[in-house]
Every structure is written in C-alpha cells, then in structure tokens.
Amino acid sequence: MQLIHEAEVQRQHPRLRIPVSVELKGERYEASNISVSGLGLPPEAGPLVRGARHDLVLRIPFNDFEMSLPIKAEVKHGGGETLGPGLCFTDVTRRQQSFLQYVVNGYLSGQMIRAGDVFDVAARDAFVPSRPDGAAKAGGGAKARFKKVVGLTLLTIVGLSCFVFVGTSIAERTFVTEAAGTLSSRHSVVVRAPLAGLVRSLLVAPGTDVTEDTVLAVIESELGAVRLVQSPCNCVLATTYIADGEYVNVNQALVGMTPDSAAQVVVAQLPLEAARHVKPGDDAFVDFLDGRQSVAGTVERVKAASIDPNSYGGRSFNTPALARIEVSLSEDLPVSEIGQPVALRISSISRTINAATALLKE
Template sequence: MTTIDHREKEVLSGDRDAGEAPDFADANEHPSLRIPFSVAIDGRAYEGVTLSMVGARIAGIAAANWAGASKLALFRFNFNGFSLSLPIDVVVASSDSETGAIALRFRDPTGQHMPQIRYLLNCWLAGDHVTFNGLIGAPSALQKEKTPTSAAVRRPGSAALARTVGTLSVGLASIALILFTATALNNRLYVTEVNAPALVQRQGLTMKATASGQVDFINPSAPSGKPAYSILASTGVAVTVSMPCDCEVQTTGIERGATVLVGQPILTVNKHGAPLVVQSSLTGLELRRLAGGATAQIETRDGRKVDANVLVDRASAPSGELLPVTLVPIESLPDVPPGTPVVVRLDGSPGWVRAMTNSLSYFRGTK
C-alpha cells in the first residue's frame, strides 16, 4: 500500500504546489458522512464510502501508481426518479491496491461543486427533500424512514375524498370514450349520406307544363285566378294555366320563348308562412333502405339535426336512377332562407345505438 499525505507535506515545507490538494482539517471541521454515491474515474466505476466538503473515500480496483495523481472524477448521486452528476477535480491522497480503499481530496474545495455538495450533505443530515431549481425533487432515505405515511396519517378524510373524485373522473371519462366510440362506429356502419343536392323550400305546389311546346306567356306576379303562363303546343293549341292563389311564387328559370316538355316544373307557389321542407332525390338503393326501417335526417349548417318523413313525387319523371322526393321535417327546421343547401343522411342504426347517439348529441348541444 502506498500513501501520500499532502497535508503533512505542506506543513513540513511551508508551501504547496498548485497541483496539490489544499490543506483542510476535515477531521473536525468537515466530518465525513456515509451518503450513497458512486464515482467514475478513467471510465471505471467505484463505490462511494464517505463524503465530506473537502474529499471522499471510495472503494474499488486501485492502480498501483495512482497515489498523488490528479484525476477528473464524476460523482453520481441517485435518487428516486432522477440522478445528479458532478465532475470534480481530485487528487488521489492514498490508494491501497490490496483492499481497494482510495482516499480523494478535492483540488479546489471552494470550486463550482461546493454549493451542491454542501446542499446534499445538509439535506442528508436534516432528512429534508432534495430539490434542484424547483424542477425535480425526492425525499432522502432518512426522511422516508422518519415519515413513511405522514400525509395519509394527517388527513385521511382528504385522501378518501381525493380517491372518490379520482374514481368518478375516471368513470366519466370512460363513459365519454364509450359514447364517442359508439358514435364513430355507428356513423361508419349504419349511416350513409345522400349524394344528391338537397335544398330548403317552402311547402307548396309545383306548377308543371301540361303539354310539350313553347312558353308563349308567363307572369309570376299574376293574382289568384289570372293566367300564370301559357304554352303553345306543337299541335297549334294554346294551353293556359291560371294562378291558384295569392301566394309566394318561385320561378324555375323558365322564360317566355323557352321550350318545355310535359311535366317539367315551371313555377312553385306556396302560401305565406308555409313550413319549410327539403327537396332532394334518392336512388333505388336508398329508397330500399328507407323501406327497411332507416330514418331520414336533415342537418343544417349550424349542426342542428332533425328527423324527417320522405314523400316520393311519383308524378315527376325520374332523372336517371334518381327519383325526386320531399323531406317533411318532424320538427320545425330552423329559420333558414329558401334555397339554402342542407345535408341529408339515412340512419339505419339499431334503436339502442340511435338512443345513445341522440343522448350524446343532446350532451354536445347539437340537437
């Protein structure tokens, strides 16, 4: 075993070299504490034995030529959930290659590491929480031994209340997740959106061409009983249609001189204040879904959803595979101007799924 005592050397010589450890009387002024730590020197790990403000004692495999050597040691302190590493310049005061006992002295005990070492040693003695800049913290081992369940012992009522609130919060979050999941699956499996355009209109009467020919006269402002439009048929006979009432009139873009076919809409009339309906078209497959129990649903721009009854206009000529229909809302539609586009969906979901979806809609305020 080779031991070099720099303190004795300085006392005898009266001065010290810049590379040597300073002369601190750590026996009385800086007591050594058995605090858990480890040290890494030259890539090799050593177990910490004691630590003071001016040095440390470690154990491990010691090289024979280490005594008196200057090293950069990385001190590591492990806590629950985090660790602290401090690089410190040290001088190997003594090393025993047989027992592995190594004594280290800090080259500059008042260096940048001093506040952290002092704080750790003081907290270890007092049993306080160890924190750094208010970001992380953990109780020391001594603190855990003294007060293992102090919070639970002091306020059992608060702990029970916190557990109850936590259980309720988890339950409510689980219910909300189930409802949202059920809604997403329902929309994917049972709900289809009608591709044909759907427009809001006033409920009324559609005046159509009673013969094929050329429009010879049209007057959307005609009073009740007066000619509204006249069609000159290809046979040379003029067919005149009178206005059925004093009501609101919407034109379909037909003007004098236009050629029309029998059954083609020319004017739409409705009484003042008539309820709003939706004009759209459905395919044969969509009509079969309605016959199978699906429900037609109208959704407005503001997200309001209203179920509707479907009336098929069999007198109108189908446009390809589409058949004109009128959707009469079961509840009144919001006050939207006629001609406003809306979304029409066919909902064929089971009753219990539809009830759950409606409950979620009420909860979200969209119905």
C-alpha cells in the first residue's frame, strides 16, 4: 500500500494504492488508486468522455476471498498517454459507502479483513443524522429569522416594562404622597346639641336637601324635656356625627350642613413628617371608593390641624402632630356627596421639574 499526497490539490478523501480490479465495458483493469469517493484507472483504460457515466464492478481481493461491489461512476477527466482516466462514484448507497470506508480504513491501519467482518459491515447501519450546516444554521430561513425577531421584540418589551415599572415605583416613592381624606366644604355649618340627653329620632339622612327650620333630630333630656333640633339654613345635610339612641352633651356636634352653592374641597390629615414634602400648588388626584374616574385638583393650604373641640382634652402628648391638607377640585361635584371618604394622591413632580428648569436657566 502507498499513500499518495498531492500538495497542489487537497482532496476530501485520500487516494490509496491498493489491489483493486475494475470491470469497465467488459474489460478488467487494475485501479491505479482508489478512495471512498472515486478511483483512478491506468492509461490503457482511456480515453473516456468527460461527464459520461458508467457502471463499474469493483473486485477487492482479501486473504481467502474476493468481494465484488457494483457501483456507478462519472468520468471527471478522460485521461491521456501518461495519465489514466479519473472517475467519481455517483449514486452511492449508504451500505456501499460504509463498505468502502471500512475497506479503506482497514488498509490504512493494516487490519486483517475477514469474510465475517465484511458481512457484518454490510448488515449494519452505522449512519447518524447529519449535523446542520453552520452557515445555514447561522443564517436560518425566513421562519428562523421571524422567530428571532419575535424573541428579540418580546425581550425588548419585557426590558422596557421592567424599566418603566422600576422608574414609576421610584417616582411614586420619591414624589408622590398618599393620604385618606374627606370631601368637605369651607362653608359648612355644624349644628350642635342645645341640651344634654338622648337622641330619640334622627329624622334626616346625609345627602338630603333641607330648608330652614326643618326638624333634623329630637333630643330628650334626663328630666323629660324634649327639644327639636332645626336646620339653620337652606342646605344639604352633609354628614351626621351621632346615631339614634346615642347620649349627647350640650354643644356636641350633631350634623354638618352645607349650602347648595358651597365649593367642595378635600380635607386630609397627614403626620408633619410626611406633610413637609407637600407644598401649595402641588398637583393632586382624588380617587373615589366607587371606582369612578379620578378628579384632578391643586393643593391650596398646608397648615397645622386644629384640636377637635368635641374630644376629651384634645390631642394627647402620645398622638403625633398632624398637618391639615386642603385640596381644591378642578370640577364641581354634587353637594350631596360631601362627607364621602376619598383617597388622595399628591405629586410634587411638576414642582421639582419647574425648580430644576429655573436652576438650569440661571
């Protein structure tokens, strides 16, 4: 055996000089060289027409037997006076390719090939699925590119959503103050108890329009005296501070009345530590418990909360100091809703941006 090395042309498979006979057109020739993909014939076998296809029979001798392998081949070069024709195997089946590879490897390694080994190679299927081409895998088809674009788009959307969520959370923690408040009016009138006793009847519910001298409640003193509590104006009963059967003291607040033309404000109380971030002119948003659309407003006043005259001794020393926040609304609401609890969100973002813009201009 002799290994032929060609420096000018690097072949995919090495050509070997092994004793193989080739039957071509009824004639038998000794192959000058053979590989897994083709063979060379001696000059006397030519010339052959380039591109022509022929049916060959390879006869490969072993120690105690000879193996015949029918195979098809195509002429790659027709040959000449000193160089014989070169043929490339075509339409090679998987079993033919497996057998040729086994024979070539056996001759390269010097392995003794027996008849049982040949039958075993011919019977088995040692092929595995081919790996995808690197260029095709890198480029991909239209479907692969579409999946890639969709994946990148989804990843970008998720990234932007996380960025917006984190940014919004930081902004809300830094520039937004939340509080619970009540829809009220600056022109409200508090009707108080004219004497101490039990409230026998509370005749008017919150949200009711009443005229002057309308009876609001009936109070019976301990001595049996009965007093009627009447409305001092043509108003809307905004809220009640007592219930039927409750004992009240003299001058204790019974109900709150609001004139029909009174403007509404939202009143909330915050600890002074939280209220120091709130300034008049800040934007505010009022959310209602019934889920209706939020109403915009503006912070008008920030001042210390007054002591409730109806409490016993006012605020104790253990109670934290509070600030009273008043917010005017951008639209009028029904007076009947005065006294309703609301959620208040106060934002200082606009004030901060305006201050930063003014600082940059300077």
